[in-house]
Amino acid sequence: MDAYMDIDAVDLGNVMGSNLPSSDTQQTTINDVPCNMEVAVIETAHDSDTEDEEFSPGSKRRGNNKPNWARRGSVEILKFNNQGQAVEPNETVARWQRYLGLMVKDHTLFGLDVLDWRTFRKTKVLDEAWCRIKRTIDWSDPETRKKSRKIRYTVERKLNDRWKQFKAKLRKEWYAPNWGTEARFHCGDKRVNNNQWVKLVDHWETPKGQRRASANKRNRAKKRMSHxxxxxxxxxxxxxxxxxxxxxxxxxxxxxxxxxxxxxxxxxxxxxxxxxxxxxxxxxxxxxxxxxxxxxxxxxxxxxxxxxxxxxxxxxxxxxxxxxxxxxxxxxxxxxxxKRGAQLEVQALREEHEAELDHIRKESQEREAKLRDEMNKQEMATTDRMKRLEMQLLNQQAMFERFFSAGLLPNIVPISQNGAANLNFPTEMGTHNNSLQTSSVDAFETPHHVPISPSTLQKKHSSL
Structure with a gap:
């Protein structure tokens, strides 16, 4: 659906700051492009192809120039690069730049008394400006639609740049020549709202505004090259x-x-x-x-x-x-x-944090290595104890075998490493606890205790 708005000479003069005859106004048709706001594009007539015509004191008035952009509800075909910058056709790009330059001079959108550009984003002014701009561009090309986000980012940056340039020109032409006089509170540019101008002048004369102006002047003086x-x-x-x-x-x-x-x-x-x-x-x-x-x-x-x-x-x-x-x-x-200022501080904090992380990581690795060494030592000590116990067990088994071969003990099944041996004593054989110096004697089963005479034992010992 197309939106229509009739703009008479009185409204046009209030918005753009020029008293144009009614013949210079027109009915503007805005193509229906998806947008979150219903707004109208205000177009004015002008005489030159330059971006704008400021009026210095004593100069001959020529009137505000017109953007000659998207006339009578038409849309403009532009080709954008991958960064959202308009590159073709050259003549259309030139008119596009002038159109953006004139938009920031609309005090109903971009007030001069606003000190921070980010305020326009918070108050949805940039949304409204983008809605107006978006309606004037042909979006039929799929590649152009894909670049919509970057195009808007570039447009906002250009509007910011043009807005700052406009205030700098006003300061040079209407404030600096009248500094120290009451005339500095009156701007002769008809596009400027006088209440906004007074607030801007008051800001320039604050200590903060003067420091910023001095810094900008010094930075500008450093420029040695022109393109x-x-x-x-x-x-x-x-x-x-x-x-x-x-x-x-x-x-x-x-x-x-x-x-x-x-x-x-x-x-x-x-x-x-x-x-x-x-x-x-x-x-x-x-x-x-x-x-x-x-x-x-x-x-x-x-x-x-x-x-x-x-x-x-x-x-x-x-x-x-x-x-x-x-x-x-x-x-x-x-x-x-x-890197300077806050970036250097952030970089220093990042490096300090990384150094601290490296130190913590190194200590953790050292503790882990120490714990691993202790565990290895404990494992080796346990293995040595197991080997010693195994050797003791083998020595005891060899001793039992010598006793059996000498006839001092009954036949015995060799002791297994996986469990206690099954020892079967005959009924006529007794046990003598003092003859076995081992802790495994209690494992023998002795169903009957048969006394052995000392003479028998003496004979057996003599045979050994």
């Missing part, structure tokens, strides 16, 4: 390279040359020229070393990242240079990242 892509995104440059090289991805050093070299082949500035020469020199050194070692002169992705980091430094803040907004560290393998 030459203009309105074309890095994702488009990378996609064009893939088309021209049969699907091959440009490495990071090649990408730096593509984005920092003019059409005549000259670097955009001296810093870029030095960086390009250093990269080429390091790559040439690696190839020479491989050639000397009779190895293929193929530069791996790991080696390219090492060269890139040695010239331009490691990556910071979770972003990756040369890939554009929306690409995360997980999307690019083997990237060297500089």
């Amino acid at each position: 030459t892509t203009g309105t074309k995104t890095f994702a488009q440059v990378r996609n064009q390279y893939k088309i021209e090289h049969e699907g091959a991805e440009p490495d990071r050093c090649t990408m730096f040359e593509l984005t920092h070299t003019r059409s005549d082949g000259k670097p955009v500035d001296k810093e870029s020229e030095k960086a390009i020469m250093d990269m080429r020199q390091k790559i040439s050194t690696i190839k020479d070393a491989k050639r000397a070692s009779h190895l293929p002169e193929i530069i791996t992705n790991i080696e390219i990242n090492e060269v890139y980091a040695s010239v331009l430094g490691k990556e910071k803040h979770g972003a990756i240079r040369g890939f554009g907004i929306g690409v995360r560290l997980d999307d690019v393998p083997d990237v060297l990242v500089e």
